[in-house]
Amino acid sequence: MSHALDLTVMMYHYIRDPGDVAEAGSGIPGLPVKTFEAQLDGLAKQYTFVTWPDVRLALQEEKPLPGSACLLTFDDGVCDHYFNAFRILRERKLSGLFFVMDRHDADGLILAHKIHFLLAKLGLIALRDAIWEKLNSGQREQFLQAEKKYRLRYPPVSLDSQINLLKAVLQRDLSGEVDPILSDLFADYVGSESEMARSYYLNRDQSREMVAGGMHFGGHSRSHPWFDWIDAEARTKEIKASADWVGQFEPGPWAFAYPYGGLSDDSPNLLEEHGFLAAFTTRTQLHHINPYLIGRLDGEEVAQEGQGYA
Numbered sequence: 001m002s003h004a005l006d007l008t009v010m011m012y013h014y015i016r017d018p019g020d021v022a023e024a025g026s027g028i029p030g031l032p033v034k035t036f037e038a039q040l041d042g043l044a045k046q047y048t049f050v051t052w053p054d055v056r057l058a059l060q061e062e063k064p065l066p067g068s069a070c071l072l073t074f075d076d077g078v079c080d081h082y083f084n085a086f087r088i089l090r091e092r093k094l095s096g097l098f099f100v101m102d103r104h105d106a107d108g109l110i111l112a113h114k115i116h117f118l119l120a121k122l123g124l125i126a127l128r129d130a131i132w133e134k135l136n137s138g139q140r141e142q143f144l145q146a147e148k149k150y151r152l153r154y155p156p157v158s159l160d161s162q163i164n165l166l167k168a169v170l171q172r173d174l175s176g177e178v179d180p181i182l183s184d185l186f187a188d189y190v191g192s193e194s195e196m197a198r199s200y201y202l203n204r205d206q207s208r209e210m211v212a213g214g215m216h217f218g219g220h221s222r223s224h225p226w227f228d229w230i231d232a233e234a235r236t237k238e239i240k241a242s243a244d245w246v247g248q249f250e251p252g253p254w255a256f257a258y259p260y261g262g263l264s265d266d267s268p269n270l271l272e273e274h275g276f277l278a279a280f281t282t283r284t285q286l287h288h289i290n291p292y293l294i295g296r297l298d299g300e301e302v303a304q305e306g307q308g309y310a
């Protein structure tokens with residue numbers, strides 16, 4: 001596995017239109033379905049689409065990839081991927097690689113998704129205020145310190161930047177403290193979190209149907225933490241849970257995608273020990289030296305910029 005890989009990997013999250021079965025009135029935006037289809041049309045002109053098993057064979061040095069190869073990947077196991085992505089890929093006889101969390105019936109939403117719902121419902125200012133109300137004085141101090149730290153990276157120049165600042169504070173420094181708080185707010189402002197989680201994420205039946213339809217699954221941890229924010233023991237648990245989950249749907253070795261693209265030095269070894277052959281980041285990169293640091297292009301950013309893929 002010493003050879004470098006030239007591969008354009010597209011990364012997608014939500015693919016939905018207002019009012020469709022995936023968006024379901026939540027107000028959470030995503031890449032419009034028509035934009036996704038247009039992007040596939042554009043990619044088809046420039047690239048040869050490859051599947052995860054093609055990439056696996058290339059990494060195992062059994063069969064090289066074609067020139068101008070493109071792999072389609074989808075993060076977070078949301079139902080958009082069954083209702084919109086799978087439907088469209090199947091029509092075009094294409095395959096996708098879907099990175100899903102280890103999910104159980106009693107699980108609620110991951111922290112990042114609770115934030116999406118509450119931001120759509122309350123907006124940034126009211127959400128920050130509502131969380132602030134529920135923090136104790138020690139947590140408020142921690143919150144302000146974290147805001148100060150991330151403000152260099154996310155200066156208050158746009159609404160997006162301010163949202164990213166709040167997300168960094170909540171998803172990293174205060175993740176343990178705010179997770180139950182966000183569940184309380186979800187109950188107050190949105191509804192039953194467990195019911196929402198059941199319809200929001202791919203269930204076993206949908207996943208099996210997708211596998212039967214030529215799709216592939218990879219790991220994306222259990223609770224979706226920043227890997228550089230948790231300790232090695234927690235990372236091991238997250239990766240092991242992923243191997244157990246993905247193993248239900250397809251034989252390994254598997255692919256993995258780092259939650260939020262967060263990296264830690266021990267992750268490649270831990271992933272290899274647990275049956276993962278490759279891992280994907282959120283770094284923009286088309287030439288990959290390390291199979292555990294394969295970069296990707298964000299389909300939503302490409303669509304906003306209206307640029308090509310090279």
Ligand SMILES: [Zn+2]
Pocket residue numbers: 075076220224258259260
């Ligand atoms: Zn993710």
